[in-house]
Amino acid sequence: xxxxxxxxxxxxxxxATILLGARAAVTALRVVRFWDAGADTARxxxxxxxxxxxxxxxxxGLALQIISLLLLVLAADSFSKILVGAMCATGAFLANDFGxxxxxxxxxxxxxxxxxxxxxxxxxxxxxxxxxxxxxYYLLLLVPYLLADTLLLLAYLGRLQPDIITSCxxxxxxxxxGDGRNLVGALPALPLMALYYGYSGLLFWGGWGQLQxxxxxxxxxxxxxxxxxxxxLLFFLFSLxxxxxxxxxxxxxxPSHRCPFDILLREYHGVGYPIYFLLFTSVFAGMSAGAVAPxxxxxxxxxxxxxxxxxxxxxxxxxxxxxxxxxxWFPAVYLASGGEW
Amino acid sequence: MSAFFGRFLNILDYALGxxxxxxxxxxxIFILFTLVIFLFASFQLMTGSLTVLAxxxxxxxxxxxxxxxxxxRQVAIAEGAKEKLAGILGVKKVTERIWGYxxxxxxxxxxxxxxxxxxxxxxxxxxxxxxxxxxxxxPHDRGKVVVSRDIRDTLGLGDRRHFSLFRPDLSMASxxxxxxxxxxxxxxxADVILMTLADARDLFAIEPGLVTDLLVTVxxxxxxxxxxxxxxxxxxxxxxxxxxxxxxxxxxxxxxRSGLGAICFLTALAAFAIFAWDRASGLSREEVREVGxxxxxxxxxxxxxxxxxxxxxxxxxxxxxxxxxxxWIHVAVFHGTLxxxxxxxxxxxxxxxxxxxxxxxxxxxxxFSISVLPYLCATAVPAWRxxxxxxxxxx
Numbered sequence: 233x234x235x236x237x238x239x240x241x242x243x244x245x246x247x248a249t250i251l252l253g254a255r256a257a258v259t260a261l262r263v264v265r266f267w268d269a270g271a272d273t274a275r276x277x278x279x280x281x282x283x284x285x286x287x288x289x290x291x292x293g294l295a296l297q298i299i300s301l302l303l304l305v306l307a308a309d310s311f312s313k314i315l316v317g318a319m320c321a322t323g324a325f326l327a328n329d330f331g332x333x334x335x336x337x338x339x340x341x342x343x344x345x346x347x348x349x350x351x352x353x354x355x356x357x358x359x360x361x362x363x364x365x366x367x368x369y370y371l372l373l374l375v376p377y378l379l380a381d382t383l384l385l386l387a388y389l390g391r392l393q394p395d396i397i398t399s400c401x402x403x404x405x406x407x408x409x410g411d412g413r414n415l416v417g418a419l420p421a422l423p424l425m426a427l428y429y430g431y432s433g434l435l436f437w438g439g440w441g442q443l444q445x446x447x448x449x450x451x452x453x454x455x456x457x458x459x460x461x462x463x464x465l466l467f468f469l470f471s472l473x474x475x476x477x478x479x480x481x482x483x484x485x486x487p488s489h490r491c492p493f494d495i496l497l498r499e500y501h502g503v504g505y506p507i508y509f510l511l512f513t514s515v516f517a518g519m520s521a522g523a524v525a526p527x528x529x530x531x532x533x534x535x536x537x538x539x540x541x542x543x544x545x546x547x548x549x550x551x552x553x554x555x556x557x558x559x560x561w562f563p564a565v566y567l568a569s570g571g572e573w
Numbered sequence: 574m575s576a577f578f579g580r581f582l583n584i585l586d587y588a589l590g591x592x593x594x595x596x597x598x599x600x601x602i603f604i605l606f607t608l609v610i611f612l613f614a615s616f617q618l619m620t621g622s623l624t625v626l627a628x629x630x631x632x633x634x635x636x637x638x639x640x641x642x643x644x645x646r647q648v649a650i651a652e653g654a655k656e657k658l659a660g661i662l663g664v665k666k667v668t669e670r671i672w673g674y675x676x677x678x679x680x681x682x683x684x685x686x687x688x689x690x691x692x693x694x695x696x697x698x699x700x701x702x703x704x705x706x707x708x709x710x711x712p713h714d715r716g717k718v719v720v721s722r723d724i725r726d727t728l729g730l731g732d733r734r735h736f737s738l739f740r741p742d743l744s745m746a747s748x749x750x751x752x753x754x755x756x757x758x759x760x761x762x763a764d765v766i767l768m769t770l771a772d773a774r775d776l777f778a779i780e781p782g783l784v785t786d787l788l789v790t791v792x793x794x795x796x797x798x799x800x801x802x803x804x805x806x807x808x809x810x811x812x813x814x815x816x817x818x819x820x821x822x823x824x825x826x827x828x829x830r831s832g833l834g835a836i837c838f839l840t841a842l843a844a845f846a847i848f849a850w851d852r853a854s855g856l857s858r859e860e861v862r863e864v865g866x867x868x869x870x871x872x873x874x875x876x877x878x879x880x881x882x883x884x885x886x887x888x889x890x891x892x893x894x895x896x897x898x899x900x901w902i903h904v905a906v907f908h909g910t911l912x913x914x915x916x917x918x919x920x921x922x923x924x925x926x927x928x929x930x931x932x933x934x935x936x937x938x939x940x941f942s943i944s945v946l947p948y949l950c951a952t953a954v955p956a957w958r959x960x961x962x963x964x965x966x967x968x
Contacts, residue, residue, distance in 0.1 A: 241835075300942070
């Protein structure tokens with residue numbers, strides 16, 4: 233179903249991202265090959281100038297990625313009106329095998345681009361720019377990721393078959409399974425929520441501990457931070473599950489409707505936007521705080537990395553509390569006004 | 574944080590000043606971009622309003638429509654099938670319908686003639702919001718019709734109520750208009766002549782015992798698909814269409830048409846992006862001088878990239894808002910005059926004021942991402958090229 237405004241907009245965004253990525257990759261290749269921080273040659277000056285371009289292009293890429301993620305979700309909602317058995321965006325994503333992978337690649341793309349920009353910013357803080365070569369290797373790794381993103385999107389959109397009245401026989405019973413399939417089945421809400429809040433508490437405690445002071449040994453410093461980053465990644469996946477399986481039903485006031493996408497719609501006052509904003513920013517801050525720690529061991533990087541790390545952890549904890557408050561609000565109001573409490 | 578905003582505001586201020594200094598050059602970009610956005614947004618708004626309208630109208634469509642097929646074409650269905658359908662558990666009501674197109678040679682228009690049996694118990698004085706003047710049909714009416722204002726005008730009826738149509742054997746059938754459809758139904762009824770089943774059978778000379786299709790009403794919407802499946806099993810060779818399918822087909826057709834519009838728009842966009850790229854790439858001597866002086870004054874490469882970005886963003890956002898607003902006016906006030914033929918078809922009798930644009934964040938985002946983003950990307954590399962001019966190049 234490529235002949236559709238949504239598909240075209242998504243493909244235009246993808247094409248633009250690929251063009252920007254390709255231009256940045258050309259610079260990356262040059263930097264990886266010829267970069268010499270101490271040199272004073274014309275080529276080095278040109279490379280330094282080009283690294284500005286790459287940084288700008290990656291920032292554009294991140295903005296494009298955020299918008300195209302939003303577009304993809306809204307497009308799926310609009311596709312659900314023309315697909316067999318799709319009641320909401322979930323159904324549209326499940327319409328073929330490529331929907332969910334395309335979405336997942338877009339979501340993780342946000343983090344990957346964000347990390348690149350963060351690395352670039354930290355690199356500029358130091359006179360010696362010790363991260364330059366590393367960040368451009370990283371950029372080159374992002375190119376196949378970008379291609380995969382576009383190919384998955386093409387496969388998803390190309391294989392969508394709209395449900396239309398055919399001239400031979402109107403009824404298309406084969407495909408009508410139309411119960412608006414959910415991403416996950418019904419899960420035991422109470423134990424799951426208890427586990428979730430417990431895990432969030434643990435994460436908060438871990439972050440708080442990191443704020444209190446630097447570990448004495450390098451090993452403990454690194455392992456603590458990497459655990460923290462992994463913890464945030466797990467929290468991200470856990471939160472998506474919780475929003476889908478538990479929280480969304482309370483927002484829709486429908487026990488059988490478990491969809492993480494419809495909460496973005498106007499019918500539900502777009503509550504999904506603050507929820508996802510808080511989730512993505514807190515996870516990005518938390519994860520990046522852990523992930524940048526190894527860079528602090530490089531010469532002349534300890535100060536900027538430490539400053540960023542502390543700021544990011546503080547931010548992630550504040551956003552975490554806000555996020556938990558917002559998602560707990562809906563079940564709380566429902567249970568309180570329903571008289572269950 | 575305030576230092577960051579202060580810097581940003583200063584750069585934005587400088588960008589606005591810079592835009593005003595190059596007013597002529599920026600004006601041409603602005604006008605072209607506005608035009609491109611206007612066209613795309615008009616398409617989008619018209620499709621949106623048509624989809625919403627179709628949704629509203631289809632509420633009144635029958636749950637299931639049953640048509641007889643023969644050699645891949647629709648033919649008349651035997652009235653007797655009605656009893657078989659009524660026997661299915663869950664079916665509330667089955668109604669016969671005769672409908673077809675009547676080509677009026679005098680005016681060159683195609684009318685859609687619909688013959689239905691008016692429900693028993695309909696009263697003379699019952700008002701129905703779909704009829705603006707007169708009344709609907711009554712069970713025992715003969716030779717009475719309800720038509721749209723458009724058809725009255727096309728037939729040149731004026732204040733008269735009677736007109737005639739030809740039967741296939743060229744004898745005349747005479748009709749009296751007893752009601753006029755309300756204008757809000759125009760999209761649906763602009764070309765409709767509604768009459769009783771018997772009158773329609775007489776006009777088209779359809780043999781007794783045959784009708785065009787059967788309309789099935791189902792008591793429980795959850796059972797719709799199951800009942801449709803049963804009908805397909807009981808009556809071999811029929812086409813069974815559910816309301817949901819009609820709805821989805823309408824959506825697909827509208828989305829195809831707007832997709833087609835978007836493809837046409839893409840060529841315009843590509844041409845525009847090349848134009849913008851070209852404009853932004855050619856660095857004039859003054860521009861090089863300006864950047865050089867800014868660098869001497871202490872501006873960094875990053876600041877100048879931000880400056881160029883601000884310029885592009887201001888132009889494209891202004892063009893976006895203006896284009897979208899113009900498209901809104903075009904659709905809401907002028908009923909999409911420029912594009913309506915593409916979306917509504919080419920028939921002689923066309924609904925007049927069918928479009929009510931819907932305000933949707935999704936439409937805004939769609940238009941934004943397909944127009945503003947490519948423009949910003951097209952100006953990215955030229956912005957960088959301008960920003961890396963060396964300070965000593967002007968000294």
